[in-house]
Amino acid sequence: MFISTYYVKMLCHVLLLWMISRTEGTLDSRYVKTRVIKELKRCKESMMPLADVLSSDFIGCGVECTANKECRRFMFDTETNLCSLFDFGANCPTGEHVDNKVCYRQEFVCNEVSCFRCPLGYYGDRCQHVATECAEVKGTLMDIDQNQHVLAFIRPSPTGPVIQVRCAIKSTGWWTAIQRRRKGCKEVDFNRTWDEYVDGFGDTHGEYWLGLKHAYDIIQLKGPCRLLIVWWLNDKTRHSAYYNGFNLTDASNGYNISLSGMQERDNATDYLTDGSYSIAGRPFSTYDRDFSGYGCPERLNGGWWYPRTPNCSLMNPSGRLLEDDTEASLRWDDNLINASKAYSFTLNVQCSY
Template sequence: MIYSFCLLCCMISAGSGTYNSGYLKTKVIPELEECSSTVFNDPLSHSTSLNVISCGVECSSDETCRRFMFDSQTNQCTLFDSGENCITDETIANKVCYRQEFVCNEKNCSRCPIGYYGDQCQHIITDCGNVSSTITLPDRYMLVFIRPSDAGPVLEVKCLGKKTIIHHRTKFCHDVDFNRTWAEYREGFGKVHGEYWLGLKHVHKIIQNNGQECTLRVQLHFNPVIQAVQYQSAVLTNQSDSYRILLSGSNARVNETDYLTGGAYSIDGRPFSTYDRDSSGYSCPGRFNGGWWYPENVNCSLINPVGRRSYDGSEDSFRWDDLQLTSTQFYALRLFLSC
């Protein structure tokens, strides 16, 4: 998480009081032209403003706004309901992005960045399910700030209601290379608006915070079918035990595929492997081009959620195999953690 020292302040009057709104300048990130804005975040509104201050006032006046982007060439002001950075498929040189730090009156701060709470926005939730009475996360995708560890960093994650998305892949936009080191898989990487891996140490901490009582949902999008399986208990051991995963309580029905714990391809009890710390026994991270809890099987895994998007039938493609090892490519894949 990188914060800029540039702070924009806007004064607005509402009802009987005056409110001070603070904004931190963040990044404008270029996106591929063919990408849809719905991939990274739907805007609340588009309008024309005189300048960046006017755009900030407009955001402050909208109770659902937490971020805005201003284009000095077109004077277009775009408001968003959450998030840190702004994504665009247009020229970024004339655009600026600000995310809200606070909205306060003379007594307290009534509107904080999503994930923060308290009269001075001094507290932060540990995961999407760790909500305060002052925070309501709607049952839709939102960008939310969390801090799994008191001494750890603030993370921006994607939430679906009370579910924390710990891994997100899609065929379109933000093509992230998942052939990473052990340290990168431990710390996390990628772009929260597109594809990302939250980080093994953060997932371990979230589960630990909740007394090892978390549910893992695996959701696969084939075009146009969505398939999912849920595990009522998901536990991740610590780094010294190679972040071994323990899964139980699958809700897969008879004749449905249990993607992770079914038969000879079960990952239950398996350590995490990367190309520089391989516990698979069959060089699976190198063959699949990514880190994962690989079964102890010569075919490595039926599912490759960290594979490459180019589909040529090879082991390292972003795909799922049936029991006859016939490959089908994903449209998208998400791992949800509910605690």
């Protein structure tokens, strides 16, 4: 009798849930299939597994994940039978072929009384609540060292979708990444439309943009907020700065940015609020909705809050990673206004502090 591929897959998924729950007796586990994403091998941070074990099939791999208290996601290679267990995140990045791999993320592990293992960012006796920002995620997971990054789920608006974000853990608390650039990862094109910058794009395991509407929702619900910028130059020197005051207007006003109270760290120059290059009070600009007055989004290869000056900006977090042209490259200029090519760049918001 002929059985369609769809029903075979559905039967396998049901069997996975049943097998995992049965192996733990009174425990109930649930997994959902997600994506396997091609990534550069140099982007190691998001591809380091908790453990690699051999398994006969993806069902056995799910059993291994449920048995490991740190596991919340697994990837199974159907050719090698390699089962890779991971702690956080929804999708599975790999530097190898994707066609022979499947990825599942855990929705919960519960007993008869409550759920004691939820996806990071979810909480409650049945994993029914979701954090608004990374500062709230901290309360759901305490055993993480400073200067680490984790992937977590948040719901910036009570009526909006649940999204995955990158959380930066610093001595000043947990921060939600609005933007992340990194040379070791697959480059994401930041020369995007207005709608894409509003909604967000990229992948949180590598380079991404959170989305203006999500940043706005976090600020409106949890403000007052502050902004943290961290970047590494190609010579591997670290720079950072934060602003004690950070706010955005709504979409109808162009998501105008407000910044105040800049604190310098690591010799960071204030290229965001100082002098004629200040972006304070400026609307966000993209190539299809340009408020800069000088064609800055096209010249610098991406959206940003551009100051009203012919030089557009002394820094370019949306620039190209391998661009030789100084203006369109990922850069943060030094005090002599000489372009310093950046290796990585993150823009982070924190409101519950």
